[in-house]
Amino acid sequence: MTEFSNRWRDNGVRVVRGDQMDPNTPQTPGMTRAAAVTRASAGASKIWAGTVNIQPNAKTGPHHHGELESVIYVVRGEARMRWGERLEYTAVAKAGDFIYVPPFVPHQELNASPDEPLQCVLVRNDQEPTVVNLDIEAVEEPDEIYWVDPHHPRV
Numbered sequence: 001m002t003e004f005s006n007r008w009r010d011n012g013v014r015v016v017r018g019d020q021m022d023p024n025t026p027q028t029p030g031m032t033r034a035a036a037v038t039r040a041s042a043g044a045s046k047i048w049a050g051t052v053n054i055q056p057n058a059k060t061g062p063h064h065h066g067e068l069e070s071v072i073y074v075v076r077g078e079a080r081m082r083w084g085e086r087l088e089y090t091a092v093a094k095a096g097d098f099i100y101v102p103p104f105v106p107h108q109e110l111n112a113s114p115d116e117p118l119q120c121v122l123v124r125n126d127q128e129p130t131v132v133n134l135d136i137e138a139v140e141e142p143d144e145i146y147w148v149d150p151h152h153p154r155v
Contacts, residue, residue, distance in 0.1 A: 014042040021051065026131035030060035031109060039127050048127050052109070054079075057112040062087060062138070065101070066130035070122060072099040072109075077118035083107040087138040091145045106134055110142040 011087065014037075021034035022041065031084050035041065037049035052072065062082075072079070072093075079093045090113065093099050101107055111118040 006097055016041050025050065026129045028131055028133055030054065030058050044127065046126065048124045050122050052120040052122050054109060054111040056111055057114045058064045060108050062106055062108045062136040063135040064104050064106050064132050065124065066132060067103045068128065068130055069103060069125045070101040073121040075119045077116050078112040079118055079120065080110040081107060082110065082142055087136060089127065089145050090142040091113050106136060117149045118134060122138045
C-alpha cells in the first residue's frame with residue numbers, strides 16, 4: 001500500500017450503524033431526534049445528519065434552528081408541516097418527499113397518521129445543534145400551501 005492509500009484508510013468513508021446513533025442531541029417536545037453523522041461519529045465538519053421519529057397523532061412543539069438550513073426526507077408516514085409567526089401555513093409531505101426549512105423559520109411537525117409512526121431523515125448544513133423551542137399561540141385554521149410549478153402540479 002502506498003502512503004496515499006493509507007491516508008484514506010483512516011480518513012475516508014465512515015459507516016454509522018443504526019444502533020450507534022446518539023440521542024444526546026437537543027430535543028423538541030413531541031419528537032425524538034438521534035444524531036448519526038457528526039464530528040464525533042464521522043469526523044464531519046460542515047453537515048449534521050440524523051433521524052426524527054414522531055409517534056402516531058403526535059405533534060412537536062414549535063421551534064426553529066437559528067441560522068441552520070434543514071432538509072427532511074420522509075421515510076415512512078405522512079408529515080404535516082406548519083410554519084410562520086403563528087404557524088399559519090401548512091403543507092403535507094408523504095413518504096419519498098423532501099422538506100426544506102430555511103433559517104429562522106418557526107415550524108412544527110405533525111404526524112398526520114393516527115396509527116403509523118412518522119420516520120424521517122434530517123440533514124443540516126452545520127455541526128451546531130441549534131434548536132430554539134418557541135412558545136407560540138398557533139392559529140386555529142392554517143392556510144394550506146401547495147408548491148405548484150411545471151414540475152409540481154397541484155394534486
